[in-house]
Amino acid sequence: MKLLDEAREAVQPLLKSRLDTLPTTLRQRAAHHFAGGGKAVRPAFVLATARALDADHDTALTVATAVELVHNFTLIHDDVHDQDTTRHGRAALWTVYGTSEALLVGNAVCALGLETLDGLKGVGRLARCVTDLCEGQSLDIAFEQRAEVSLDECLRMSAGKTGVLLGCACALTALNAGADDEVVRAFDRFGVELGIAFQFANDLLGIWGDEQATGKPTGSDLARLKKTLPIIRALQSGTEAGAQLVELYAQGVELDEDQTRRAQALVARTGAREWAEAEIHRRVDLALSFVEKTGSPELTALAKLAFVYYSSLSSADS
Structure with a gap:
């Protein structure tokens, strides 16, 4: 957790200075969203990757800021799509300024993230990542309208919604550190697998999250009939309990x-x-296998946060 705190503190000045370049109205709207803070997971991975590769600190801060801006673009849009009314314990942006304004702010924050990377390597890579993020969200929305969704489809969607940005963050850092293609690919795979691990954690919290800790009602994903990884596993389990869950969803x-x-x-x-808890551990172990040559204790510690994050925010009730 110390690594997250340090990353949040390190990236905050540049993040603020970039947000201050937005036009007045957009800047004021964005300020409401960013006032809620955040975990700074992606900046922490960027800075740890930079240290593992002995990369320039200021360059890494720029990459971290660009990625964090793109990440917040997805959060602003996700709240609109999911109609979530809170974010980080505060009213979600769309509930204060309306859906249209929130989407415009999200778009501006995304553009700002791409602009922040200007002059460094990988702007095109980050832009393609945004396309992948949009595709992942599109699939997520489409799944809510479908009676059946396979586990493989949901895994691909989760990789698109969560994995690709963390993978891109680590890859961009390696790319700007002058690493060769093999190392860049390894860090990309490292981030993607960890992103999926964090998605498993988020999905579990959508069922068993402690409402006081997450700020969202316990069981919110089930109440809204969402098809997340553990829910699809349950629906397709072939068990009597799974069949009863199918009946509930069929209504x-x-x-x-x-x-x-x-x-x-x-x-x-x-x-x-x-099963989902075991998958978090498996994905973390797989992710670490891609960067084991670095011998970085920071990357190892951050990777294991996926399960710590879930455990600290989950309800004891099952």
Whole structure:
């Protein structure tokens, strides 16, 4: 957690200076969103990657800021798409200024992220990553309208929504450190696998997250009939509990509080929670295998945060 705190403190001045270049109205709107803070996971990985490769610190800070801006673009848009009313314990941007204004701010923040990288290597790579992020979100929205979604499809969507940006962050850092193509690819794979691990954690928190810790109602994904990785695993488990969950979802109506608690119990009885927890560990181990030659204790510590993050925010109830 110390690494996250240090990364947040290090990137904040440049992040603020970049946001200050936005036109007045957009800057004021963006200030509301960024006032909630954030975990600074991506900046922490960028700075740790830079240290592992003995890269220039100021260049790494620029990469970290660019990536963090793009990440926040996705958060602003996600809140609109999911109709989430809170973000980091504050009212989500769209609930204060309206959907149209929030989307415009998100677009401006994305453009600012790409502009921040101007003059360094990898602007095109980051732009392609934005396209991948949009595709991942598009798939996520489409899945909500489909009766059946395969686990492989959901994994591809999760890689697009979460994995590609963390992979891009690490790859951009390696690229600007002058690393060869093999090393850049290794750091990309490292980040993608960790991004999927964090997505597993987020999906579990969408079912069993502690409301006071996450700021979102416990079981919110189930209540809204979302098809996340553990939920799809449960739906396709072939168990009696899975069949009952299929019946709940087939009604096509948002679940009330009692139904949500029942759905939580059904998912747990299918073994999907244990499966998803094991997948976090497996993905973390796989990710670390790509960068083991660096021998970086910081990268190892940050990689293991995926499970710490889930454990610290999850409810004891199952």
